[in-house]
Amino acid sequence: MKSKKKEITIEINASPDSISNYLKKIWEYKSLIWVFAKRDLKVKYAQTFIGITWSIIHPLTTLLIFSFLFGYLLNWKTNNLPYTVYLLSGLLGWNFFSYIVQAGIISIHESSHIIKKIYFPKTILPLSKIIIALVELGLNLLLLIPLILFFKLTISWKIIFIPFVLFFNALCGLTLVFWIASFAYRRRDLLHILPFIMYFGIWLTPVFFSPDLLPEKFSPLLDLNPMANVINLWRWMFFDTIPFNINWIISFFIVLFLALTGMFYYNNREYKFSDYV
Template sequence: MASQWKELMQYRSLGISLARRDFKVRYAQTMLGTLWALIQPLLSLAVLFLVFQRALQADTQGIPFLSYTLSGLIFWGFFNYNLSQGAASLIQARSMLQKIYFPRILLVLSKSLVASIDLIFVLILFVFVAFADAHFTLLSMGSFVAALFMSFFASQGLALWFAALSLRFRDLQQIIPFFAQMLFFLSPIAYSPELWQSALHEKFQIFLYLNPMMGILEIWRAGIFELGFSANSSGIGLSIVFSLLLFLSGWIYFQKVERKMADLL
C-alpha cells in the first residue's frame, strides 16, 4: 500500500481535477447552484421532523431534535455520497479507463473531496442551529476528526468493494440505492441508538455496531453534546475496527481487480 500511495501522490493533481469536474457537473445549469448543498439537508430535516418527532416522538437523548438530527445528517451525507458515487465511478468512467492509464482508485477516492465540500456546508448550518439551542461545545472537536476518519474509511471501503464487484456483477448498481436507504433507517440519525438496543437481547446488541454509522454517530455526539456512550467500549471498538477492515480489504480487492479492469469493462 505504501508504494501505491506514493503513486497516488504523483497523480494528486488529477484527483483534484476529477473532484472539481464532479462538483461543477453536480450543480451545472441549476438556478440555485451550490445552495442545493444546504437545501437538500434542510428538506431531509423537515421530513425527519414530521416522521420521527411529530408522528413517532422519538427520543433524542435530551438534545433538541433539530440539533440532534443535523449532527447525524452531517456524516450521513458524507458517507452516502462516497458510497453511492464511488461505487458507480468505474462504470461512469468506462471510456476514460479504456484510453489512458492512471491509478483507477483515484476515481473512487476523489469523491471524498466533493463530499467534504457538502459536509462543510451542513457543518456550518449545524453550528448556527446548535448554538441557538445552547447544546453545543467546541471543547471536544477531536470527536469530529475521529468520526470523519471513520466515515471516510467505512464509506470508501464499501465503495471500493462495490465499484470492483460491479465490473463483474452489474446488478449491484441496482442494489446500492436500496442498500444505502436501508442503512439510513438503521442508523440513529433522527433517534437515539437505545431504540435498537432495547429491541435486542444484550448479547446481540454488539452486532448493531457492524453498521459503521452507529459508532460514527456515537463518537461524534459523545464529544459535541457531552453525552456518554450508550454502548460499551467493545461496541465502539468493533465499529472502528470494522471500518478499517472495510477500507483495507476493499483496497486490496480493488487492486487485484485493477489488473484486468479494461477486459471486464
C-alpha cells in the same frame, strides 16, 4: 577486438502491485484527485439556477420531514438533545458516507473514457469523491450551527477529534466502494441493488432514532454496524450527552482492516476495468 555489448533484460510483470507500492502510486498521482474533484463540482452544479444551494435544500427537506414525523408527532426522546439537533448531527455522518459510497462505486463507469486512454491508480476516482462529500458536509454544517445557537447548546471541546471522525466516516464509505466496485464492473446488477442497500441501511443506523428505543436485547447489534458507531461518534464529538464507547475503537480497526484488504482486491481487479466499462 569487438567490444562486448552489455545486454539489458527487461522483465514485464503483470502481477498486481503490493499495497505499499500501490499506495506510493496513489501518492504520485495525487494531483489527479483534485483534477477529478474540480471536474465533478463543475458538472454537478452546471446549468442549475441555484447551483450549490441544492446541497443545502436536500438535507433541509429531510430534516423538516423527519423532525415533524418523529420529533413532533411521535415525540421521540434523544439523549437530552433537541430532536432537530440530534437528527441533523446524525445526517452529517450518514450523508457524507452515502455520497462516498454511491458516487465512488459508479465513478469507474462515469470515467470509462479516461480509463481507456491513460493509466492511473483507479483508487484515485473514489478518493476524489471524498472532496465533493467534504464540500457538501461543510454546507450541511451551516444548518447545524444556527440550530446550536437557537437551542443555546454548547459545543464540546471534543470537536478537536473531527479529523479522526471524518477519517473513520470516509473509511466506512471506501470499504464498501472497494468491495462492491471490485465486482460491479462485471455484474452491474450490484449498481441497481445499491440504492436499496442505502435505503435500508439508514433504518439500521441511529440517524433519526435513539438506540434507547430498541429492545435491550437488540441494542448490542448496533455495535456490529460501523456506521452506527460513526454516527454516535459525531454526537459524542459535538456534545457531552453521549458517553464514550470502547467498541468504537474496535470497530475502527475492523473497518481499517476491511478497507485495506478491499483496496488490495480492488487493485488486483483494476487492470480489467477498461475491458468492461
